[in-house]
Amino acid sequence: MKNIFLLLIILLLTGSVYAQQQCFNENYKLSKRPPTIAVVPLVKNEKDCFRAMYKSLKSDSLKNINMASIEIVYNNMLNNMSLKKWLDIITKKEFPCAEVKQKASIAPLIGEDMKNMVKTLDNADLVIVVTDYKETKAKKPGTPGTAKVTGRFRMYDLITGDVILDYKAEQKLPYTETDPRKFMEALAENFHAYYIKNFVARNAIN
Numbered sequence: 049m050k051n052i053f054l055l056l057i058i059l060l061l062t063g064s065v066y067a068q069q070q071c072f073n074e075n076y077k078l079s080k081r082p083p084t085i086a087v088v089p090l091v092k093n094e095k096d097c098f099r100a101m102y103k104s105l106k107s108d109s110l111k112n113i114n115m116a117s118i119e120i121v122y123n124n125m126l127n128n129m130s131l132k133k134w135l136d137i138i139t140k141k142e143f144p145c146a147e148v149k150q151k152a153s154i155a156p157l158i159g160e161d162m163k164n165m166v167k168t169l170d171n172a173d174l175v176i177v178v179t180d181y182k183e184t185k186a187k188k189p190g191t192p193g194t195a196k197v198t199g200r201f202r203m204y205d206l207i208t209g210d211v212i213l214d215y216k217a218e219q220k221l222p223y224t225e226t227d228p229r230k231f232m233e234a235l236a237e238n239f240h241a242y243y244i245k246n247f248v249a250r251n252a253i254n
Contacts, residue, residue: 086116086172116118155209
């Protein structure tokens, strides 16, 4: 019984650490200026994610970036089987946090197809892939409780193949909130704060 109890504690602790994972490649240097960034939401409410992420990334704090076309990226997400295959390959690869912080790369996974992947993402230099999206709403709006949203953001350099960051975000909302767009906007802003503090600050592109 004592061993089982200890195991449960370990699982809870490691699960908590995993949920709050923040991994940034401390050696990363921006390979092109100004960079063009594509957002790829592998989530059920992808249109809300596109809208929230583009609104956040194109805020006043970021001037020296370009954004890939939502229409081109979304159309290829739906219809280009090769892009689906490449995204599946890179998102299934789990890099240890320590490896991300030093120099993890997706280049060996994609090989020469990296150039073709870039074309399907409107010639983006960087891509942010959003996965593992989950909303937890209060059981009864208007009663005490906590609403929250979680998601995972992975950012890759499509020129070098570098894994730039792997961030698992969790954001609490007012317990009365039920609008799916508000949940996605809150998550995008959570990621944006981390992105500004790490990627933007260290690469001086603001």
